[in-house]
Amino acid sequence: CPLANSRYATILAHEDVLYLYIKTIERAHTPKAMWEKVKLSNDYRKALEQIDEHMVYWPKPMVHRAKQRLTKMTQMLIRMRKLEMQARDGNLEQLVGIKKKVE
Template sequence: MSADGIVWECINRGFCSFKIKTDRTIFCTNKYNITGICERKFCPLANSQYATVLDINGHIVLHMKVIERAHLPSEQWEMVELSQDYKLAVKQLHKNLKYWPVHIRDKCRLRLKKIKEMHIRMHRLEKTIEPRLVHIKKKAERRDMLRQAKALAAAQIEKTIQKELLTQLKEGKYDEIYNFSTLAYKGLVTETAGKKPVKFHENEASEGHSQREREISTEEEYEYEKQERESVRAAA
């Protein structure tokens, strides 16, 4: 036990990585500390015989350290899993800490009670429905909104132009469809088919006749050349 006193003198007067000082008290961040307060009787480093209760993945585990295992750091802490039933867990705690100091046994029972209350609150919160927070990418959302606005504006412009052209066609501003796509006027042409016949330009008809004449003249020239070649062959 003299070694424990030396360890505490070094920790208390010197540096300890687990020590946090405040205006009122000094706290200990070591996970094996029962109370979380830096005191001689609750320090897990300065006590060869020490016990605490920890929560490991939802399981309540009693950790015990004795001086007989001080030379084995890997086996220094003996772990005993306690029951989920509070009354049965208290019985197991008293059985394992029967001949231990009273202040350690009482603090372990109090810590067991707090951990059990924490588990009850956790199960209660799991059953309640809470809103889920979802991360929203502001930049991507803003870009999509701008694209939608541009697409909507373009669609409105196309619809406006189409509507204006159809209105002018109904009013009779165009004698017939010139170079516009007939798909846009398909419905209107079928509606007005019985009322107003579709006219064609005279230049289009004249172009058709001239093309036919050129085809006929080409055929006559081909026949004339063919006859000349046959006459030359006969003379030879």
């Protein structure tokens, strides 16, 4: 949980761009500036290197968790772009959500 832990890092996507958010304890007195935001490269390998570079002295499980999240988010963005391309070309039928209570 990022609220309870003084050291935390995660990967988030904003408008098809991935960012590494690192919580720094030195900024705990200013909650607005507590998170350091690092823009990650679009190239997957360079993004992995950036994570290694910014999380050098972090515990290995936390670095591994950030890399796993990068992989998951990268795959999600690829799927989103692929769906957008298919929808633009007209090859995709309309996606409809199914309500669980109706089913």
